[in-house]
Amino acid sequence: MRSDPATVARQLLALMDGLQTQWLLEPEAVVMEELVRDFLRRLGLGPEDGAGGAGVSA
Numbered sequence: 320m321r322s323d324p325a326t327v328a329r330q331l332l333a334l335m336d337g338l339q340t341q342w343l344l345e346p347e348a349v350v351m352e353e354l355v356r357d358f359l360r361r362l363g364l365g366p367e368d369g370a371g372g373a374g375v376s377a
Contacts, residue, residue: 322362327362327364330358331355331358331359334354334355334358335351335355338351338354338355339351
């Protein structure tokens with residue numbers, strides 16, 4: 320199943336905004352990069368799925 324790019328973009332921005340808020344409140348409790356990568360992997364968009372660009376490492 321393909322996801323609508325605009326919907327995924329909105330979801331990613333909402334996720335990142337929420338994680339940043341959590342990080343501001345308790346920085347040591349939020350592993351932002353790991354959580355964003357997990358979100359993208361669940362959509363089949365992780366770097367190991369061939370969607371990573373130049374400079375992106377797993």
